[in-house]
Amino acid sequence: MCLTIPARVVSVSGKLADVLENGEERAIDISLLPRLKAGDWILHTVGLAIKKVSPKDAREIIELLESSRKVNNSSLSDKFKRILQASKVRELSREEISYLLQTDNPEEVNALHSEANTIRKAYLKEFICVHGIIEFSNICAKDCYYCGIRSESNVKRYRMSVSEVVSTAAKAAERGYKLLVLQSGEDSLFNDEELEEIVREIKRRSRVFIFLSIGERGYESYKRLRKAGASGVLLRFETSNSQLFKELHPEGKDLDNRFSHLSFLKELGYFIATGFMVGLPGQTIEDMANDILTLKNLNPGMASIGPFIPSPETPLSDKASGSTDMTLRVMAIIRLMMKNVRIPVTTAMETIGGAGMRKEGLMAGGNAMMFNLTPPRYRRLYQIYPDKFYQRDRRWERYALFQGKESYRMLEERLRP
Numbered sequence: 001m002c003l004t005i006p007a008r009v010v011s012v013s014g015k016l017a018d019v020l021e022n023g024e025e026r027a028i029d030i031s032l033l034p035r036l037k038a039g040d041w042i043l044h045t046v047g048l049a050i051k052k053v054s055p056k057d058a059r060e061i062i063e064l065l066e067s068s069r070k071v072n073n074s075s076l077s078d079k080f081k082r083i084l085q086a087s088k089v090r091e092l093s094r095e096e097i098s099y100l101l102q103t104d105n106p107e108e109v110n111a112l113h114s115e116a117n118t119i120r121k122a123y124l125k126e127f128i129c130v131h132g133i134i135e136f137s138n139i140c141a142k143d144c145y146y147c148g149i150r151s152e153s154n155v156k157r158y159r160m161s162v163s164e165v166v167s168t169a170a171k172a173a174e175r176g177y178k179l180l181v182l183q184s185g186e187d188s189l190f191n192d193e194e195l196e197e198i199v200r201e202i203k204r205r206s207r208v209f210i211f212l213s214i215g216e217r218g219y220e221s222y223k224r225l226r227k228a229g230a231s232g233v234l235l236r237f238e239t240s241n242s243q244l245f246k247e248l249h250p251e252g253k254d255l256d257n258r259f260s261h262l263s264f265l266k267e268l269g270y271f272i273a274t275g276f277m278v279g280l281p282g283q284t285i286e287d288m289a290n291d292i293l294t295l296k297n298l299n300p301g302m303a304s305i306g307p308f309i310p311s312p313e314t315p316l317s318d319k320a321s322g323s324t325d326m327t328l329r330v331m332a333i334i335r336l337m338m339k340n341v342r343i344p345v346t347t348a349m350e351t352i353g354g355a356g357m358r359k360e361g362l363m364a365g366g367n368a369m370m371f372n373l374t375p376p377r378y379r380r381l382y383q384i385y386p387d388k389f390y391q392r393d394r395r396w397e398r399y400a401l402f403q404g405k406e407s408y409r410m411l412e413e414r415l416r417p
């Protein structure tokens with residue numbers, strides 16, 4: 001679920017050990033690992049040693065999290081340096097954000113990523129979280145122009161049964177996942193009772209946090225689902241440009257309704273994950289700067305940013321993809337402006353850039369990953385865009401998914417709305 005950078009035990013005294021982490025020494029409770037000795041490597045959380053790892057594993061984790069970036073300060077413009085300084089003490093302006101989005105100086109892009117990585121380390125330490133997504137239905141009543149499972153598209157449809165969703169979630173929890181996103185199209189045939197049953201039954205069987213990514217279902221539905229035990233909602237606003245939003249949603253969705261959902265979801269006590277797409281056809285740099293400012297204003301717990309990817313059989317099929325370079329810049333700027341927000345490396349990033357994007361994303365301020373846990377027979381049918389990336393990384397799973405109430409407690413502390 002969450003990975004911390006390994007620490008080396010320096011000395012042990014009763015139930016406490018002094019450990020060395022990132023060059024700093026600190027005391028850790030080792031009551032769960034009573035046989036630890038000087039020289040051992042551990043993972044720890046909330047002041048408690050959780051797991052002993054071999055020196056080889058410790059090295060591998062450190063490498064996964066280490067940046068090899070070197071910034072050449074002499075190549076940075078005064079304007080860039082002023083903006084970076086300003087980001088430490090105040091909100092960046094639209095014009096400053098636009099500069100960061102547009103600079104064609106590779107050293108400035110490098111320095112932007114590096115600064116974002118430094119902030120992530122300072123504010124979130126090395127907590128890199130691995131969450132799971134279960135796509136339980138690709139049926140959707142809506143017709144968003146960018147989406148491969150829109151109602152007009154000709155894909156084979158599926159809907160997992162309540163018991164399938166629950167058992168998939170239970171298996172994920174057994175493997176150590178502590179946060180699961182249940183995702184579907186806007187499928188009204190899944191009525192509130194069934195969704196409630198799914199949430200309740202998962203919560204009854206497994207100690208996991210449930211996030212819903214089920215679109216605009218209205219206040220009453222979300223109220224019931226919150227009561228049933230759902231903790232968070234993933235609902236992107238996609239673009240803050242209301243005209244562009246209208247053009248992308250022909251069935252009359254409107255941006256105000258999206259924002260009103262985000263507002264009442266917060267009132268209902270949900271942890272909010274929201275964000276936007278990078279590189280939408282018709283989106284300008286100014287739009288993206290506004291998207292970032294809108295996100296900052298919404299102050300969500302998680303910022304979900306992904307590049308636009310054209311999907312066949314959609315009106316945007318011949319448009320160009322958004323770029324990973326721009327998406328990484330956006331993630332890094334968000335990290336500058338929202339020091340504590342969770343930023344996942346999204347599947348769309350991995351689809352365009354491959355598994356290497358995971359590390360790139362983390363080094364640009366990201367601190368979470370989403371692994372697809374949809375049963376294989378359905379996975380290929382949830383084609384919101386083509387060639388969707390599904391690779392789980394066993395190393396991340398091995399290191400970041402550990403069992404135990406401490407793991408749950410660690411996440412609980414970080415999910416307070």
Ligand code: SF4
Pocket residue numbers: 140141142143144147148149150151184185186215384
């Ligand atoms: S983006 Fe969501 S609401 Fe829109 S068509 Fe796709 S699944 Fe449906």
